[in-house]
Amino acid sequence: MAKKEDNQKSKRHLKRFYYTVDQAIEKPFNWKQIWRLLVYLKPYTKTYLLGAIIAMIVSTAIRLAVPILISKAAIDIAIANKDTSLLINLVIVIAVLYLLSYVANYFRIKWVNLLGQNVIYDLRQHLFTHVQGLSHRFFDSRSAGSILVRIMNDTNSLQELFSNGIINLLMDIATLLGIVTILFVLSPKLALAVMVVLPLMFYVTSVLRRKIRRSWQDVRIQQSRMNSHLNESIQGIRITQSFTQEKENTEFFDGLNTDTFKAWLNATKKSAMFRPFVEMSNAVGTVILIAYGAHLIIGNDILPGTFVAFAFYLGMFWDPISRLGQMYNQLLVAMASSERIFEYLDESPNVDEIENAYEFEEMKGHIEFDDVQFSYDQERIALHEVSLEMNAGQTIALVGHTGSGKSTIANLISRFYDPTKGAVKIDGHNLREVSLNSLRRHISVVLQDTFIFSGTIMENIRFGRPDASDEEVIEAAKVVGADDFIQRLANGYETEVEERGNILSAGERQLLSFARALLANPSIIILDEATASIDTETEVKIQAALRRLLKGRTAIIIAHRLSTIREADNIFVLEHGKILENGSHDQLMELKGEYYELVRSQFQMLDAI
Structure with a gap:
């Protein structure tokens, strides 16, 4: 029926x-x-x-x-x-x-x-x-x-x-x-x-x-x-x-x-x-x-x-x-x-460039949100007048429940969208006045569901920087711990991966995306649930690689697995598009607020397992 x-x-x-x-x-x-x-x-x-x-x-x-x-x-x-x-x-x-x-x-x-x-x-x-x-x-x-x-x-x-x-x-x-x-x-x-x-x-x-x-x-x-x-x-x-x-x-x-x-x-x-x-x-x-x-x-x-x-x-x-x-x-x-x-x-980009837009030759990575409001549609506001500051070279963590606005902040930094109200600035420059190519050339994004293109392993790592030499590609893979599994493949770095990299495991695809991000040598790196698909053993293995990857760069880490952000310089806790609290891990644990409850509930789940 x-x-x-x-x-x-x-x-x-x-x-x-x-x-x-x-x-x-x-x-x-x-x-x-x-x-x-x-x-x-x-x-x-x-x-x-x-x-x-x-x-x-x-x-x-x-x-x-x-x-x-x-x-x-x-x-x-x-x-x-x-x-x-x-x-x-x-x-x-x-x-x-x-x-x-x-x-x-x-x-x-x-x-x-x-x-x-x-x-x-x-x-x-x-x-x-x-x-x-x-x-x-x-x-x-x-x-x-x-x-x-x-x-x-x-x-x-x-x-x-x-x-x-x-x-x-x-x-x-x-x-x-x-x-x-x-x-x-x-x-x-x-x-x-x-x-x-x-x-x-x-x-x-x-x-x-x-x-x-x-x-x-x-x-x-x-x-x-x-x-x-x-x-x-x-x-x-x-x-x-x-x-x-x-x-x-x-x-x-x-x-x-x-x-x-x-x-x-x-x-x-x-x-x-x-x-x-x-x-x-x-x-x-x-x-x-x-x-x-x-x-x-x-x-x-x-x-x-x-x-x-x-x-x-x-x-x-x-x-x-x-x-x-x-x-x-x-x-x-x-x-x-x-x-x-x-x-x-006839479709025009919602995110467009002004004439004579500012070109980033170098980027320090200082990020500022000035009273930013954003909505994907008229019915639902994703961010409510958010103001925050991320200093150059800091590792910043964004935590909160699903739909709290974490990925929205990352999208605004890359200028995939423009804020409905307020301004997003990098190194003091309003992103509306900045060239898109020069902005995104200095930003690397690693997503949870990483995309692998048809082609060789070498070509996939080199995707963000086509002029990189083979030696630089291999060095980037070694830094993030991808070289071991690549060497075990039939043709090493010349192994052909099919559409979306289906011959690789989720963790292996993620390691390739880390190598791709590192090779691009960005000033700002965004890890959006980037370690969610990696098992605990692999995660421990790449922690040292991540420290090297993030060193000297402004890093924005979005993570549900709170153990990955303990060493962040500043943690922003979001809920329904608003910042509830921020500080280091120790400061927020002493505060015993929303972050404390998130950590406690996560450890209780682990104990139950």
Whole structure:
């Protein structure tokens, strides 16, 4: 029964999801968005784009000229007058023209593909670079899967537009205008007769295009949902297996997969109606051409060559119309994708830099919070008008229950967020007036859940300082006690670690993060529950390494395990975003306040164990 209710909730959620998207589908065509997208063509206009346009003009002109040569010159003159030499010359000319058309098409296809690939490369690079520079608030409200879909799927969906769409659009418009002009020059009566079906065709195809547009929107929506779920499922596979939810997860994926399958079937079924209708219009035009054209020939209103020319051009006429319909769909796809891309590109970092921001050449590490208030959202205040001072070179500990504001203080020091009120200063400089790169270059952060990148052990330690030598990397690993386990690995420092360092234990990954932080040689180091994943034996082993790591640096240690902070110069005890008390371990124990109770309760838990 509960499972049935869950499925009903899921269906209700999907209805809400589809309703929102359907409203978006009905939005008017946004030409500004398309023009903004076309700006990415600018660096290649004088090379690939111009070359492709010239090649397109040459091939289109040849396509339009050949039927005239065949019908008027070959049939009405050479064949009618039995002029063999003229006929041979025409055959040679037409053969040369087709060869020239082949060369022009070769370069057109080559240049438009180079154009498309370069534009997509630039767009994806721009989007990724911009997203990397956004503030933490941006990532707090979005899943990694949804960001991945926009950087990959939405940019890829523009591939066809830039590779073929733009040039094909110009080529098809030029072809249609050329054909219509030639037909009316040859015979206005016959031209009007064969085009009588056009108004009906445009009406029906416009209705079809709207339906096709909606159906392909549904396909992209379903694909985005499935990609997001896949990303989450792969990243969370251990949790899925730990709670034995493989069956439920598979059933959920089956639902997404089925929805995607049905969306594709629906879209392809509607798209399949378009081409046959164009062909039917072509058939009607051909019937009119044969019937009315024969009548005009009999009445000597047109020559047989004109009739043949009409047959050629009528065969060429409907393909561009069909492609223009597809091009319209491409533009709709491009508009939808570009809106999603530009939504991210229009995001400004919440933490931004002022002009001529101060650059830290050297940093002593004196930290000051001046009446700082901060909230992640309007409903919950994380820090309440906190004022504190951390002297350069001191080891500062932040303790308190979960949600007391410890990590928030660390985030404000690194300027991942700006305070809602008050100021955070380092060496007397308000962080709002400081260059982000110069600030974070002097700060190293070691988290409880450390991130290990795909690559070698050597590359992971060197991540924070790419120019470090191999000897410096090895020395940093030795200092924090990581060298022992690294040497035991199959290839030592050249051992490849998979994504997130899954071949290493939690403690080994933490030791690597210590080595990475030490190698960066920061002025301020933040250890956010950094020893929580390390067993007691390993913790004792790295205490001496930590003393060397922290020596001469301002260190902020966030820890629930209070035994790790006994030697801190100053301990701040927080509760609900406020500082309750501060002092050294001995001072706070004598005070017998909140810190004393925290220590006592922790030792009681150990005694109970």
